[in-house]
Every structure is written in C-alpha cells, then in structure tokens.
Amino acid sequence: MTKHIRSLTARAIGRLAVVIFAALVVNVLWGVLTRYAFGQQASWSEELARFLLVWLAMLGAALAYIENSHLGMDILTRVLEKSALRLARLTGHTLVLLFAAAVMIYGGGTLFLERWDSGQVMPALQFRKAWFYLSIPVSGVLISLFALDAAIRCALGKTEESKTTTLTKA
Numbered sequence: 001m002t003k004h005i006r007s008l009t010a011r012a013i014g015r016l017a018v019v020i021f022a023a024l025v026v027n028v029l030w031g032v033l034t035r036y037a038f039g040q041q042a043s044w045s046e047e048l049a050r051f052l053l054v055w056l057a058m059l060g061a062a063l064a065y066i067e068n069s070h071l072g073m074d075i076l077t078r079v080l081e082k083s084a085l086r087l088a089r090l091t092g093h094t095l096v097l098l099f100a101a102a103v104m105i106y107g108g109g110t111l112f113l114e115r116w117d118s119g120q121v122m123p124a125l126q127f128r129k130a131w132f133y134l135s136i137p138v139s140g141v142l143i144s145l146f147a148l149d150a151a152i153r154c155a156l157g158k159t160e161e162s163k164t165t166t167l168t169k170a
Contacts, residue, residue, distance in 0.1 A: 104140025
C-alpha cells in the first residue's frame with residue numbers, strides 16, 4: 001500500500017473522528033443544558049453520547065495504528081540490533097493482524113449480526129443496537145489492512161522510522 005493511500009485514509013478517518021467528536025461535544029452540552037436549565041435531561045442524549053463515544057474510540061484506535069502513534073512499550077526494542085528490531089516489529093504487526101482479524105472482525109462481526117438478527121433497539125434513540133456494535137468490525141478491518149501492509153513492508157525491509165525516540169549506542 002502506498003504512503004499516499006495510507007495518508008488519505010488516515011486523513012479521512014481523522015476528519016470523521018473530528019465530526020463525531022464535535023457531535024459528541026454538542027450532544028453532551030445539550031444534555032447538561034436540558035438537565036440544569038429545564039430540570040430534566042433529554043432522554044436520548046446519554047444514549048447518543050455512549051454511541052458516539054464508542055465509535056470515536058474504535059475509529060481512533062484504527063487511526064492511531066495507521067499513524068503509528070498508538071501506545072507502546074519500546075523499552076526493549078530501543079536496544080535491539082537492526083535485524084532483531086525488524087523481527088520484533090514484524091512479530092508485533094503480525095500479532096496485531098491476528099488479533100484484529102479474529103477478535104474484532106470475526107467476533108465483532110458475529111456480535112453485530114447477532115444483535116441485528118435479535119432486533120434489539122436502543123430505547124431512547126429507537127434504532128437497532130447492532131449499529132452500536134458495527135464499530136468493532138469496521139475498526140478491525142481498518143487495523144487488519146494496515147497491519148498487513150505494515151507487516152509486508154517490514155518483511156521487505158521498507159519500514160518507516162518509528163515516531164518514538166531511540167537511544168544511540170555508544
């Protein structure tokens with residue numbers, strides 16, 4: 001996958017995350033306003049806030065992985081030789097790919113389909129609860145694609161430098 005496609009995807013997800021975050025802020029402010037100014041919170045605001053927060057977190061996880069800005073412990077990899085570092089990164093990307101495919105795509109997809117088939121509805125918003133859970137496989141697909149791309153680039157020796165600082169060897 002080209003750097004251009006990764007950049008465009010990251011930008012699109014980032015913009016979507018900004019829109020979701022803005023909607024979340026407006027929704028929470030509306031909930032607070034209705035609670036304190038009118039004495040009763042809008043019934044749908046808490047449920048919508050939960051929905052938006054889950055989607056924001058899942059898309060944010062995918063974005064962080066694409067941009068290589070997710071949390072990580074590099075205390076061990078900072079002291080590795082170049083070939084061992086490459087193997088460690090390849091192993092990491094492969095494990096992320098396996099997790100995202102098995103847990104997020106398969107498990108999250110199964111959860112989405114079960115909720116869809118059950119017909120469960122979010123009480124205040126009156127739409128299917130399955131849409132809430134769709135964020136898991138969507139994020140899983142994004143993470144899987146970019147983990148596969150990163151693993152292939154790593155295996156070919158085309159990895160980009162990490163955004164973390166590394167120790168120099170004396």
